Amino acid sequence: MKLTVVGGGSTYTPELVDGFARLRDTLPVEELVLVDPAAERLELVGGLARRIFAKQGHPGRIVTTSDLDAGVEGADAVLLQLRVGGQAARLQDETWPLECGCIGQETTGAGGLAKALRTVPVVLDIAERVRRTNPDAWIIDFTNPVGIVTRALLQAGHRTVGLCNVAIGFQRKFAALLGVAPADVHLDHVGLNHLTWETGVRLGGPEGENVLPKLLAEHGDAVADDLRLPRTLVDRLGVVPSYYLRYYYAHDEVVRDLRTKRSRAAEVAAMEKQLLEMYGDPALDEKPELLARRGGAYYSEAAVDLAASLLGGGGSPYQVVNTYNKGTLPFLPDDAVVEVQAAIGSHGPAPLPVPAVDPLYAGLMANVTAYEDLALEAALRGGRDRVFRALLAHPLIGQYAYADTLTDQLIAHNREHLAWA
Template identity: 75%
Template sequence: MKLAVVGGGSTYTPELVDGFARLRDVLPVTELVLADPAEERLETVGGLARRILARADHPATVTTTSDLDAAVADAHAVLLQLRVGGQAARERDESWPLECGCVGQETTGAGGLAKALRTVPVVLDIAERVRRANPDAWIVDFTNPVGIVTRALLTEGHRAVGLCNVAIGFQRKFAALLGVAPEEVHLDHVGLNHLTWELGVRLGGPGGADLLPGLLAEHGGTIAADLRMPKTLLERLGAVPSYYLRYFYAHDEVVAEMRTKPSRAAEVAAMERRLLEMYADPTLDTKPELLSKRGGAYYSEAAVALVAALLGSAEDGGGVQVVNVRNDGTLPFLPDDAVIEVPAEVSPAGARPLPVAPLSPLHTGLISAVTSYEHLALEAALRGGRDRVFAALLAHPLVGQYALAEQLTDRLIAHNREHLAWA
């Protein structure tokens, strides 16, 4: 089984390789190809990947290359984890929206739109090359903004599923609070990528008793503190929102915080420099603890389970996993071609979303608004033009004012001109 990782020079990659090493019985990888244009960084990461597999006595070979076509040739699955523009572009995404009083974040608001505009054309080019090399290959997208990127891939007819680690993070957290194995916990996880709520926590599968009320009663303070939201809010919602909902529920508070402390991009860039120094140590053969602070926790477990199900190597046939998938009537208030993030039955035939109980207007209103924004964002990414960028920003619930949308449009184009073919 050959897997290719595009963006293989990422500091995330050792997390992924660690999962391949530990879960070899789930996903029997024989060849792993790491592709990245940053050759020096790629060799550093590739060296650690080989040592991690060797430590586990794993038989897979690891190849590094800057030749994308060679990387994806004959691959059974291709994982995308790239960042167009690197951390420098992320730093800008987190800075110029603040000049207008808006959240500066790499997947939410104006910064998220900038990332989508840079990313979608590149991902679609990669996907087309994957299709030419092997039309049966699956594409697993971990590249943000996952919802918009996955929608772009599915719109173009690619065999693709989007993956985020928010749900598996909640699953692990709730399992620890309940004192059970993570695989026993099923989440009523619903929404869009980075706009989700946990509406239920069940043991043994979708039909199990809902333990969320008890979790909130007993551990609500701990859960709320992790999300940096008031416990009373969770009690009133009767649900656990993704921490990304804080950008909506406490927008002005977040903006004030962002203006007084170093950006997350700066923190991550410093962390990455340190990680790459550690990866270069020829005696290091495990993922360092520092990597857990980089983000992407449990990415490897989620990715291994998803790829195993898509390729038919999972013993249970794949089971239920939270993924980003085409709506197709699951949320009846959204168009069929919207991409939602919900539990789905995953198999070699793809991901089929499970039925979702009717949602309250508290959820449907925000989901509908952000879905409309994502539609316009994809239009801007595919067709370009200042007016399309402006329309997407005007539709975004965190913008919504024409004067503000005008200012943000000018700044977005100015800071991303080198990545926008039409600008």
């Protein structure tokens, strides 16, 4: 089995490699190819990756290359984890929206739109090159904004599934609080990427006992603290919102915080510099502890599980993924991309039935889906008016004066990445 990681020079990659090494019985990778245009960075990551495989006795071969076509040729699955513009672009995404009093964040609001506009054309070009060399390959998208990028790939006819680590993070945390194995926890996870709610926590599978009320009664303070939301709000909702919902439920508070604190992009850039120095140490043969603070917790387990199921291996029968709605949430279009539990097999994901969704959540999902429609149109066709319409539609913006100003700011800060600008 050959797997290719596009964006293989990312400091995330040793987390992924560690998962491939530990879980080789689930996903027997014979060749792992790391593709990245940053050759020096790629060699640092690739060197550590080989040492991790060697330490854990993995017989697979690790190849590094800057040649995308060679890297994806013959791959059974291609994982996308790229960041167009790097951390410098992320820093901008987190900064200029704050001038209008709007959230500055890399996947939500104006910053998220900027990332989508930079990313969608690049990802579609990569996917076309994968299709030319191996049309049967699965494309697993971990590149943000996952919902918009996955929808672009699906609309273009690619065999793709979107992946996020939010659900597996909740699964692990809830399992620890309940004192059970993670595999015993099944989430009633519903929404869009980075706009999700856990409406049930079941033990043993989709038909198992819902212990969410017990979880909130006994561990509500811990859950609320992790979300950085008041316990009273979590109790009133009766569900567990993704921590990304804090941008909606506490928007002004978050803006005040972001204006006074060091940006996440600056923190990550500093971490990445330190991590790359560590990766260059020939004595290092395991992922460093610092990597856990970089983000992407449990990404490797989720990626291995999904790839194994898609490629006919021993992955979990049910996994949370991003895929076409196709009636799963009847209040959204069939071609919307939703993030829900699905049965996974070599045919791809088949979403499980979802109980009726409370209008409190359905309304916000519908609003953000409309924004994502317009965002994808702007990413595919360009133009100032399309950018403006997408920003005006976003529930975190919504005022024409803000949308106008943010449109000009977005284009000015991203001109080098926008072919039409």
